[in-house]
Amino acid sequence: xxxxxxxxxxxxxxxxxxxxxxxxxxxxxxxxxxxxxxxxxxxxxxxxxxxxxxxxxxxxxxxxxxxxxxxxxxxxxxxxxxxxxxxxxxxxxxxxxxxxxxxxxxxxxxxxxxxxxxxxxxxxxxxxxxxxxxxxxxxxxxxxxxxxxxxxxxxxxxxxxxxxxxxxxxxxxxxxxxxxxxxxxxxxxxxxxxxxxxxxxxxxxxxxxxxxxxxxxxxxxxxxxxxxxxxxxxxxxxxxxxxxxxxxxxxxxxxxxxxxxxxxxxxxxxxxxxxxxxxxxxxxxxxxxxxxxxxxxxxxxxxxxxxxxxxxxxxxxxxxxxxxxxxxxxxxxxxxxxxxxxxxxxxxxxxxxxxxxxxxxxxxxxxxxxxxxxxxxxxxxxxxxxxxxxxxxxxxxxxxxxxxxxx
Amino acid sequence: xxxxxxxxxxxxxxxxxxxxxxxxxxxxxxxxxxxxxxxxxxxxxxxxxxxxxxxxxxxxxxxxxxxxxxxxxxxxxxxxxxxxxxxxxxxxxxxxxxxxxxxxxxxxxxxxxxxxxxxxxxxxxxxxxxxxxxxxxxxxxxxxxxxxxxxxxxxxxxxxxxxxxxxxxxxxxxxxxxxxxxxxxxxxxxxxxxxxxxxxxxxxxxxxxxxxxxxxxxxxxxxxxxxxxxxxxxxxxxxxxxxxxxxxxxxxxxxxxxxxxxxxxxxxxxxxxxxxxxxxxxxxxxxxxxxxxxxxxxxxxxxxxxxxxxxxxxxxxxxxxxxxxxxxxxxxxxxxxxxxxxxxxxxxxxxxxxxxxxxxxxxxxxxxxxxxxxxxxxxxxxxxxxxxxxxxxxxxxxxxxxxxxxxxxxxxxxxxxxxxxxxxxxxxxxxxxxxxxxxxxxxxxxxxxxxxxxxxxxxxxxxxxxxxxxxxxxxxxxxxxxxxx
Numbered sequence: 001x002x003x004x005x006x007x008x009x010x011x012x013x014x015x016x017x018x019x020x021x022x023x024x025x026x027x028x029x030x031x032x033x034x035x036x037x038x039x040x041x042x043x044x045x046x047x048x049x050x051x052x053x054x055x056x057x058x059x060x061x062x063x064x065x066x067x068x069x070x071x072x073x074x075x076x077x078x079x080x081x082x083x084x085x086x087x088x089x090x091x092x093x094x095x096x097x098x099x100x101x102x103x104x105x106x107x108x109x110x111x112x113x114x115x116x117x118x119x120x121x122x123x124x125x126x127x128x129x130x131x132x133x134x135x136x137x138x139x140x141x142x143x144x145x146x147x148x149x150x151x152x153x154x155x156x157x158x159x160x161x162x163x164x165x166x167x168x169x170x171x172x173x174x175x176x177x178x179x180x181x182x183x184x185x186x187x188x189x190x191x192x193x194x195x196x197x198x199x200x201x202x203x204x205x206x207x208x209x210x211x212x213x214x215x216x217x218x219x220x221x222x223x224x225x226x227x228x229x230x231x232x233x234x235x236x237x238x239x240x241x242x243x244x245x246x247x248x249x250x251x252x253x254x255x256x257x258x259x260x261x262x263x264x265x266x267x268x269x270x271x272x273x274x275x276x277x278x279x280x281x282x283x284x285x286x287x288x289x290x291x292x293x294x295x296x297x298x299x300x301x302x303x304x305x306x307x308x309x310x311x312x313x314x315x316x317x318x319x320x321x322x323x324x325x326x327x328x329x330x331x332x333x334x335x336x337x338x339x340x341x342x343x344x345x346x347x348x349x350x351x352x353x354x355x356x357x358x359x360x361x362x363x364x365x366x367x368x369x370x371x372x373x374x375x376x377x378x379x380x381x382x383x384x385x386x387x388x389x390x391x392x393x394x395x396x397x398x399x400x401x402x403x404x405x406x407x
Numbered sequence: 408x409x410x411x412x413x414x415x416x417x418x419x420x421x422x423x424x425x426x427x428x429x430x431x432x433x434x435x436x437x438x439x440x441x442x443x444x445x446x447x448x449x450x451x452x453x454x455x456x457x458x459x460x461x462x463x464x465x466x467x468x469x470x471x472x473x474x475x476x477x478x479x480x481x482x483x484x485x486x487x488x489x490x491x492x493x494x495x496x497x498x499x500x501x502x503x504x505x506x507x508x509x510x511x512x513x514x515x516x517x518x519x520x521x522x523x524x525x526x527x528x529x530x531x532x533x534x535x536x537x538x539x540x541x542x543x544x545x546x547x548x549x550x551x552x553x554x555x556x557x558x559x560x561x562x563x564x565x566x567x568x569x570x571x572x573x574x575x576x577x578x579x580x581x582x583x584x585x586x587x588x589x590x591x592x593x594x595x596x597x598x599x600x601x602x603x604x605x606x607x608x609x610x611x612x613x614x615x616x617x618x619x620x621x622x623x624x625x626x627x628x629x630x631x632x633x634x635x636x637x638x639x640x641x642x643x644x645x646x647x648x649x650x651x652x653x654x655x656x657x658x659x660x661x662x663x664x665x666x667x668x669x670x671x672x673x674x675x676x677x678x679x680x681x682x683x684x685x686x687x688x689x690x691x692x693x694x695x696x697x698x699x700x701x702x703x704x705x706x707x708x709x710x711x712x713x714x715x716x717x718x719x720x721x722x723x724x725x726x727x728x729x730x731x732x733x734x735x736x737x738x739x740x741x742x743x744x745x746x747x748x749x750x751x752x753x754x755x756x757x758x759x760x761x762x763x764x765x766x767x768x769x770x771x772x773x774x775x776x777x778x779x780x781x782x783x784x785x786x787x788x789x790x791x792x793x794x795x796x797x798x799x800x801x802x803x804x805x806x807x808x809x810x811x812x813x814x815x816x817x818x819x820x821x822x823x824x825x826x827x828x829x830x831x832x833x834x835x836x837x838x839x840x841x842x843x844x845x846x847x848x849x850x851x852x853x854x855x856x857x858x859x860x861x862x863x864x865x866x867x868x869x870x871x872x873x874x875x876x877x878x879x880x881x882x883x884x885x886x887x888x889x890x891x892x
Binding site for chain 2: 169253255261264295
């Protein structure tokens with residue numbers, strides 16, 4: 001306890017140095033927390049999970065996947081043949097419809113991308129727990145209905161209750177009028193929208209009727225992804241074997257994989273960048289932190305050589321001197337780390353509602369609750385690494401040498 | 408107009424910094440020798456502080472080299488006289504589907520004035536290349552124990568007449584040749600294939616056209632029995648792609664004659680394109696019909712039109728987007744530099760993220776430098792007192808400590824730049840896109856250019872200046888007698 005109080009006193013003694021070291025640690029822990037939170041989010045998307053999970057069926061070779069609509073029912077029928085223990089508990093289809101509100105002056109601000117889905121399957125999507133069931137019912141009843149992300153609605157300048165006409169970019173000639181029914185939860189869908197799939201299918205039928213029986217060029221490519229909810233990883237393996245069997249689903253060929261595996265494929269082009277973030281950027285920042293601490297502690301030890309010699313004369317053992325120096329930095333590192341990650345957690349999650357990194361489909365990422373121990377751990381680790389050599393130097397201070405110089 | 412390799416503002420700031428330092432040194436009234444000696448005597452502190460600068464500037468250099476590599480790639484990919492024609496509304500070749508009726512003879516859709524603007528070959532044919540661009544998700548290795556299959560995206564460009572298309576794109580080969588038949592029998596595969604066929608299937612698979620079955624009958628002279636042979640799609644690779652696929656196969660780069668798996672078939676390298684850091688360097692080119700059949704891509708995605716000049720290209724692109732001129736279809740047509748510039752949206756996002764990260768790390772570094780310099784001042788209060796008594800004015804003390812901080816920053820920064828520059832020329836994969844989905848997976852070359860060096864130096868000096876200014880001010884305010892007590 002006495003040693004602990006001494007540590008606190010020492011930290012208070014040179015407030016300027018303590019403050020500057022704390023500030024340096026604070027910003028560096030902040031950036032490491034952000035980087036790790038981002039990587040943590042990607043890892044959570046791409047790590048295979050045990051137990052119940054979703055699987056994706058998509059075109060085997062081409063990206064983006066464009067399968068015939070007939071595959072939806074055929075895939076479902078095939079999967080229903082599985083033994084009960086492997087049979088999926090839910091299905092979901094995704095069609096992709098993109099367009100603009102202003103075809104004469106197309107820009108990202110007036111463009112809109114939406115999922116064509118069966119409204120009932122909406123709850124199967126990730127992070128849709130907060131979606132009002134009344135909105136799902138409305139979307140079922142009004143096939144022209146549209147649920148839109150708040151960010152996108154704001155950019156487009158539309159509100160719930162309004163009607164808008166979208167000129168399609170990927171279904172040329174299939175321009176649709178939508179009734180904005182409400183908003184998607186403020187999670188990763190801020191820039192997206194969901195339409196009733198029946199509306200798109202009916203519009204494609206209508207196109208065929210109006211063009212003397214000639215189907216739309218995209219009519220046999222309208223199914224983007226087919227999802228199913230599997231009871232286990234084993235169930236996905238069994239389903240994959242069934243669906244990818246020779247002779248089935250060949251025009252085009254399909255592949256079945258866990259959702260995590262599918263998402264990992266999307267991230268593959270970024271692998272070098274992510275590798276750099278994980279193995280170059282983060283260690284380098286941690287090294288800078290250790291350097292800052294090492295520098296501050298070295299100076300502090302150098303300034304206190306006489307004091308430490310006196311302490312030794314007073315009976316403090318070398319181990320206690322070492323503990324004192326290490327303890328000061330550990331205290332500084334742990335407290336600063338915890339304060340920083342705590343503050344980052346509050347600001348990013350509760351004030352900003354996530355931090356956006358506008359690349360690919362990555363949603364705004366949140367600081368995981370785990371970060372609350374990352375901060376103290378980073379602080380402690382770098383403090384220990386930075387102060388070990390100066391602390392060992394303090395431990396081995398020779399009383400005779402110090403006093404001979406003083407004399 | 409010739410563009411300066413380094414932005415004027417950046418150069419001007421560096422110049423001001425350099426001028427300031429030179430003027431301060433040239434004034435001869437600053438105890439520079441004292442400062443330099445201090446740096447040497449307190450070498451451990453100098454080294455550790457300098458190392459912080461080295462790390463921060465080194466990191467910044469690597470990150471900027473990545474963005475510069477991406478920017479160069481998108482800038483070098485287009486020719487101003489070329490037009491990329493896609494289906495109406497498409498912003499990316501991957502999402503474009505051109506109707507057959509629209510692509511039959513693009514020149515005939517134009518009016519006489521615009522038709523005259525199209526460049527022609529020696530036979531008077533307009534230089535127009537119809538292409539099928541598609542992205543294939545290629546499995547890498549075998550699935551892991553968790554069932555997870557790694558995949559990489561490979562861009563394939565199906566070409567009708569490859570020599571003609573190369574002329575339109577102005578691409579030449581560095582090795583090998585353009586393909587002739589589109590497929591070839593792999594050398595030495597006949598016997599192996601025959602054995603495999605007999606052992607595995609019992610009978611040879613007979614196929615008139617080489618499809619996904621991979622095997623076609625080969626009749627050899629003096630051999631009455633037909634045996635099967637492994638055929639491979641002939642491909643011409645961009646330099647970057649050849650390197651990437653080669654590294655995946657455990658060699659530096661793929662060479663002519665090397666075979667690799669892509670989609671359901673084997674492919675053989677017949678040529679490597681000189682792609683000069685363009686997005687074509689990350690592509691695999693093959694026969695359009697083969698690619699279309701193999702991956703179910705029936706329609707063309709893009710048409711590249713060569714015109715007689717940059718201004719003509721603008722006019723033709725405008726005409727192709729005008730339904731009243733084409734009378735049949737409107738296209739999304741833009742000159743290649745404009746098209747590839749839209750793919751630079753990702754560069755901006757990366758650059759923003761890099762600046763954000765670099766500035767935060769730098770702030771941390773500044774606090775660290777400030778700490779060191781404050782300690783330097785407090786350790787040398789007596790020295791400052793002596794200097795003041797010797798006649799050095801307050802401002803000279805300020806400049807003295809300020810220059811000391813800048814010297815450490817400059818030294819550390821230069822070492823950081825040197826270390827960071829080691830990545831120059833190395834390759835990395837990334838993606839460029841317009842930010843509206845799609846995009847091209849690319850193999851880029853990390854580039855440390857004059858701009859990166861200037862930014863690194865400036866960054867280092869600013870860190871040194873901000874970190875050293877406040878401690879220098881505190882040194883300046885010390886009173887001589889008090890500091891000597």
